[in-house]
Amino acid sequence: MTLEDEDLEILECADAATGEILAREGRLDAGVLDVMMPGLLDGLELCRRLKADPVLSGIKVLMVSARGHRNDVLIGRQAGADEYLIKPFSPARLAEQLHRWFDEPPPLQPDIAV
Template identity: 50%
Template sequence: MKKILIVEDQEEIRELIRVTLEFDDYQIDEAPNGDEGLSKVSSFKPDLMLLDVMMPGGLNGLQVCQRVKGDPALKRTKVVLLTARGQEADKQAGIKAGADEYLIKPFSPMELMKVIGKVLR
C-alpha cells in the first residue's frame, strides 16, 4: 500500500484531497503546516507528499521540498507541489526546489489522480 502525506494549511482542501484518495488503496496522513509536515515525513516515510507551497508561519512548501529532497533517508519520496501560483517563474522555483510535479489550484479530483498516478508509477 502506497503512503501519501498531505501538507496543506486549508482544512477544506485537505479534506477534498483525502476524500478523493480514499477511493484508492492509499495510507494517508495529514499535516496543517510545513513544520509539522517535515516532522511527519521523517516518521511516516510517505511514497508521496502533496505539499502546499504557501502556508502561514514556519516553513513554506518550497523549503519543505528542499529539505525532503536533500535528505538521503527520504530520497524515494516524491513531491507534488500544490499552489495557486501558476506563473512560469513559480513553476521553475518548484522544480529548482526538487518537486516531481507542480499542480495549480484549483484542480479537479481527476487531475489530481492523474498526477498521482504519473508520479507513483
C-alpha cells in the first residue's frame, strides 16, 4: 500500500526548503515533515515557519520521526505540528491521518428559525 493508492495528490521534496517553496506557491494542503531533513532547514523549523505565517498557518503538518521520546513529541507539538507519528509506522496509519483531516464532513450547523 502506498499513498498514491489513497486518492491523494502527493508532491515529494528532497528537502525542507523545497517544501517551503511549494507551500508559498499555494500547492499544499498538508505537509508530512520528517524532523531530520537534509539541508539547513529541518522539519521542525519549516513547521514553525508555516505556522507563524498567517497565509500558510492553515496547512496541516504531520511530523514524523524516529525520535519518539515524550520530549521529542512535545517539541514537535510546540513547533506547531498538528500530529506527530513515531517511526516505524504503516502507510495505512499515515493515510488514515490524512483522510481524517480531509475526508471529514463539515460540522453540522444548528437549525436556525427564520
